[in-house]
Amino acid sequence: MNEIETKDLSLNDVKHLLRAQIYVGEGKLDMPIKAGTASDLMSDMLTGQNSDAVLLTGLCNVQVIRTSVIAGVVAVVLVRGKQPTQEIITQAREHGLPLLSTPFTMFTSCGRLFSKGLRGVEEKVPAATHAR
Amino acid sequence: MPALTKTFFIKARDFAKAGESSLQIQSILKSIGFTSDLIRRISICAYEAEMNVVMHGGNGELLLTVNPEDIVLDVNDDGPGIEDVELALREGYSTATPEYREMGFGAGMGLPNIKKNTDSLEIDSHNGRGVHLKMSFKVEDS
Ligand SMILES: Nc1ncnc2c1ncn2[C@@H]1O[C@H](COP(=O)(O)OP(=O)(O)OP(=O)(O)O)[C@@H](O)[C@H]1O
Numbered sequence: 001m002n003e004i005e006t007k008d009l010s011l012n013d014v015k016h017l018l019r020a021q022i023y024v025g026e027g028k029l030d031m032p033i034k035a036g037t038a039s040d041l042m043s044d045m046l047t048g049q050n051s052d053a054v055l056l057t058g059l060c061n062v063q064v065i066r067t068s069v070i071a072g073v074v075a076v077v078l079v080r081g082k083q084p085t086q087e088i089i090t091q092a093r094e095h096g097l098p099l100l101s102t103p104f105t106m107f108t109s110c111g112r113l114f115s116k117g118l119r120g121v122e123e124k125v126p127a128a129t130h131a132r
Numbered sequence: 133m134p135a136l137t138k139t140f141f142i143k144a145r146d147f148a149k150a151g152e153s154s155l156q157i158q159s160i161l162k163s164i165g166f167t168s169d170l171i172r173r174i175s176i177c178a179y180e181a182e183m184n185v186v187m188h189g190g191n192g193e194l195l196l197t198v199n200p201e202d203i204v205l206d207v208n209d210d211g212p213g214i215e216d217v218e219l220a221l222r223e224g225y226s227t228a229t230p231e232y233r234e235m236g237f238g239a240g241m242g243l244p245n246i247k248k249n250t251d252s253l254e255i256d257s258h259n260g261r262g263v264h265l266k267m268s269f270k271v272e273d274s
Pocket residue numbers: 042043180184185188189190209211212213214220221225226227228236237238239240241242243244262263
């Protein structure tokens with residue numbers, strides 16, 4: 001297998017690679033994204049080191065925003081073309097959390113970001129500190 | 133004398149507000165200026181406990197106490213309580229309804245997450261008389 005070079009993407013790269021619509025975070029497009037994570041389970045997002053990562057999720061409710069803020073996630077992408085409600089957008093804006101929506105499925109979204117160099121959270125954290 | 137205490141009220145099944153208290157706690161701790169790892173652990177525990185009260189418990193309250201040497205979260209609710217605490221602490225154990233699972237809850241990871249992120253944890257529950265969680269976090273000099 002050819003190795004894909006690992007690199008940080010910007011929020012703008014994520015937006016383009018996922019052909020995403022952006023609802024919150026227009027002013028933060030040059031923000032670096034250090035890792036990616038994907039989950040449809042809230043408690044999963046709170047396990048492990050998801051801080052500074054972009055979260056891809058099939059969920060579309062206000063709890064996703066609150067869970068992301070608690071977890072320290074830096075941007076949220078709703079997959080499969082899910083449209084956030086006004087309540088979700090307001091909540092994301094309140095917390096300064098960029099919110100996007102992509103027409104791609106979860107699998108395709110992850111693949112597109114991975115193939116451009118973005119990695120999962122496990123490579124962001126040294127193994128020793130990962131346990132906690 | 134404790135440096136700071138603050139009480140938050142939690143309403144059962146109020147998903148419009150669920151998690152707000154924990155977000156406030158996170159921002160209070162950030163403004164005091166603890167290490168990001170400590171803030172992360174406390175915020176996660178507060179949130180998991182708050183969501184449990186909203187989903188499984190009754191009405192309740194969350195008390196934040198910031199002492200010089202430790203930070204304590206006391207969470208009480210007047211719901212049905214936990215029948216078997218040891219079982220509830222197991223990864224994957226959940227009584228969440230399909231409705232809650234659809235929202236993304238019910239992995240059965242909340243209490244194990246709390247266990248992992250606290251320096252000490254006490255769970256007190258009597259069937260029919262709610263749950264009391266006492267979670268403590270050591271403040272290490274940075
Ligand atoms: N405050 C509470 N009152 C009554 N039962 C509770 C309470 N907190 C937890 N439980 C019980 O303990 C179980 C395990 O809780 P835990 O937080 O680990 O998982 P969960 O809430 O079901 O799912 P997750 O937290 O992963 O979304 C719950 O399913 C519920 O049966």
